[in-house]
Amino acid sequence: MSLITAENISVSLGRTPILKDINFSVETGETLAIVGETGCGKSLLCKTLLNILPQSLSVNGNIWFNIADKKRINILSSGEQILKTIRGKEIGMVFQDAFASLNPVIKCGKQISDVLAVKSKTDHRTKKSRIFSLLEIVGLADVTRIYNLYPHQLSGGMQQRMALAIALAGNPRLLIADEPSSSLDSIAQKQYLDLLNRLKHAINLTLILVTHDLDEAFAFADKMLVLYAGYTAEYGNTVDIRTAPAHPYTKALLDIYQAFRENRQPTPLPGEIPSLGNPPAGCRFHPRCYRVQPACAEQAPPKKDLSGRHYTWCFNPIE
Ligand code: SF4
Numbered sequence: 001m002s003l004i005t006a007e008n009i010s011v012s013l014g015r016t017p018i019l020k021d022i023n024f025s026v027e028t029g030e031t032l033a034i035v036g037e038t039g040c041g042k043s044l045l046c047k048t049l050l051n052i053l054p055q056s057l058s059v060n061g062n063i064w065f066n067i068a069d070k071k072r073i074n075i076l077s078s079g080e081q082i083l084k085t086i087r088g089k090e091i092g093m094v095f096q097d098a099f100a101s102l103n104p105v106i107k108c109g110k111q112i113s114d115v116l117a118v119k120s121k122t123d124h125r126t127k128k129s130r131i132f133s134l135l136e137i138v139g140l141a142d143v144t145r146i147y148n149l150y151p152h153q154l155s156g157g158m159q160q161r162m163a164l165a166i167a168l169a170g171n172p173r174l175l176i177a178d179e180p181s182s183s184l185d186s187i188a189q190k191q192y193l194d195l196l197n198r199l200k201h202a203i204n205l206t207l208i209l210v211t212h213d214l215d216e217a218f219a220f221a222d223k224m225l226v227l228y229a230g231y232t233a234e235y236g237n238t239v240d241i242r243t244a245p246a247h248p249y250t251k252a253l254l255d256i257y258q259a260f261r262e263n264r265q266p267t268p269l270p271g272e273i274p275s276l277g278n279p280p281a282g283c284r285f286h287p288r289c290y291r292v293q294p295a296c297a298e299q300a301p302p303k304k305d306l307s308g309r310h311y312t313w314c315f316n317p318i319e
Contacts, residue, residue, distance in 0.1 A: 001066060001072075001206050002025035002026060002027050002064075002066070003026055003027060003028045003030075003065070003066050003087065003173060003174055003206050004025065004026050004027070004049070004063065004064065004065050004066075004098075004174055004206075005024075005025040005026075005062075005063070005064040006022055006023060006024050006049070006061065006062075006063050006207075007023060007061050007062040007063070007064070008021050008023060008060070008061040008062070009021070009022040009023070009048060009059070009060070009061035009062075009063065010021075010022075010059070010060045010061055011041075011044060011048055011053065011057050011058070011059050011230075012057065012058050012059075012060075013056065013057055013277060016277055016278070016279075017229050017230070017279075018041060018044065018057070018230050018276045018277070019041045019044060019045060019048070019229055019230045019231075020231050021231070021232070022045060022061075022225075022227075022232055023232070023235070024223070024225050024235060026174070026206060026208060026223070027206075028173070028204070028206050029204050029205075030206060030207075030222045030223065031193070031200060031205055031206075031207040031208075031209060031211045031220050031221045031223075032208050032210055032221060032222070032223045032224070032225060033046050033210075033216065033217035033220060033223070033224045033225070033238070034046075034208065034209070034210045034211070034224075034225045035212065035214065035217050035224055035225065035226050035227065035253070036212065036227035036228060037212055037228075037273050038212060038258075039229075039273055039275075040181075040227045040228055040230065040271075040273065040276075041227055041229070041276055042178070042210045042212075042227060043096070043178055043179075044230075044276075045210075045227070046093070046176050046210055048063070048076075048209070049063055049075065049091070049176060049208070050083075050086075050087055050091060050093060050107060050308060051063075051075050051076055051078070051083055052087075053073070059076055061076065062074050062076060063075040063076050063146040064078075065086065065090065065091070066173075066190045067086070067090060067240075068090070068173070069186060073086075080150070083291070088115060088118070088167075088170050088172075089118070089170040089171075089172060090170075090172055090173050090174065091172055091174045091175075091176060092167035092168060092170055092172035092174070092175045092176070093167060093175075093176045093177075093178070094160075094163050094164055094167050094175065094176070094177045094178065094180045095163065095178050095180075096158040096178050096179040096180065096182055096183060097158050097183060097184070098156070098160040098162065098180075099151060099152075099156075099164040101163050102151040102159060102162060102163060102166075103150060103151070104150065104151055105150070106147075106149070107147070107148055107149065107150055108146055108147060108149050108151065108154070108162055109128075109131050109146075109147030109148060111151075111166055111309075112131045112134055112135075112165055112166055112169050113127055113128075113131060113168035115122075115166055115170055116130060116131070116169050118170075119141075126148075129253075130169075131143075131169075132144075132148060132193075132245035132270065133148070133166040134161075134168055134169055135147070135165055136165045137165070137168065137199070138161040138162070138168070138195065138199075139161055139191070139195050140158060140161050140162070140163045140165070140198050141195060145160070146162075149246060149308045156184055157184055157186075157188035157191065157192065158187065158267050160180060160181065160183070160184060160188075160192055161192070161195070164168045164180070164195075164196075164278075168187075169319070172309070173206060173209065174207075175205055175206070175207050175208070176207075176208045176210070177196065177207065177209050177210065178210045179206070179210055179211060179212070180192065180196070180209075181193055182212075182213075182218075183205065183265065190222070193216060193219065193220075193260070196209075197219065197220060200220070206298060207220070209221060209229070209250055214253060214254065214257040215257070217238065218238060218242060221238045222237070222238060223235070223236060224236070224238050224241050226241070226247065226249065226250045226253070226283050227274060228249045228273075228284060229274050229276060229284040229285070230276050230284070231283075231284050231285075231300070231313065232313055233247040233249045233250055233285065233312065233313060233314070234246060234247040234249075234311065234312045234313075235249045235310075235311050235312075236306070236307075236309050236310030236311055237309045237310055240307060240309065240310040241307075241310065242254070244306075244310075244318075245318065246304070246310070246312040246317040246318050246319075247285075247287050247313070247314050247317060247318075248285065248290060248291050248304055248314070248318065249288075250312075251318055252274075255267065256268075256269075269288055270288055271287050271288040274287075280297075281297065281298065282295070282296050282297040282298045282299055282300065282301075283296045283297075283299075283300065283313075283314070283315070291314075291316045291318070292316075293315050293316050295315050296315050296316075300313075301313045301314045301315045302315075304317055
């Protein structure tokens with residue numbers, strides 16, 4: 001049984017669908033990469049998974065999550081009381097801007113301690129040793145000193161690790177990491193991603209990794225969900241998508257990725273990514289697509305099953 005399953009998720013602002021018919025599932029121990037350009041709805045989807053969207057947005061669909069006693073709950077229809085037992089405990093979250101997610105006036109050790117206190121009642125000594133262990137797990141050296149520092153006294157890379165330690169303190173079954181390394185320099189970025197990869201195997205972490213970087217997706221993910229302007233372009237096994245992309249948008253992303261790897265100038269996609277609040281009718285990619293057909297401007301493309309583990313939404317996919 002999947003740990004988390006998103007069924008027909010749509011998020012609307014008034015009558016405008018911002019995210020439309022998103023479907024995916026993640027098994028325990030798997031990593032799903034949600035990939036797409038800035039503004040395609042990746043972060044909005046993460047917030048939907050935790051049911052923390054602003055009230056101005058309406059949501060349809062189901063998000064099934066297996067809780068510890070093998071029962072499953074629908075996150076979108078659960079009350080706040082149940083959601084409080086899920087957020088930060090069953091599901092941990094690491095945000096893009098680590099510093100903004102940390103409390104600037106509380107010392108690092110106390111911020112982890114507060115999460116541990118909610119999760120279970122333990123004595124001070126056990127709690128402190130667990131905090132030190134979490135700081136070590138995320139690769140922070142000199143844990144006694146860090147325990148007593150405020151977030152602003154840490155470097156950007158250390159703040160991101162600190163945010164990860166807090167997310168792991170609840171011993172979550174699922175970690176959602178929203179572009180966790182994008183604010184770091186390239187060295188800190190690589191170190192942070194190596195850390196996530198080690199943790200994935202060491203503690204059998206189930207991970208939803210949001211990224212605009214295909215290198216990260218290929219290095220980590222068992223599955224990929226490629227989003228374009230709030231719609232799914234392609235979903236499935238990472239190897240299948242990497243070797244045989246079926247959607248023209250995925251193919252364009254891969255061509256750009258390959259050009260950078262070969263130190264060539266990439267050919268940019270024509271046009272611009274549309275606003276989520278005012279998307280084009282039909283296939284949202286049609287104004288930029290070289291394989292466009294008359295139907296593409298009129299109807300949303302249907303789902304096409306390519307292999308039972310690889311799907312695209314396109315009238316004229318690449319065979
Ligand atoms: S549905 Fe049409 S416009 Fe959209 S990606 Fe496929 S071919 Fe291109």
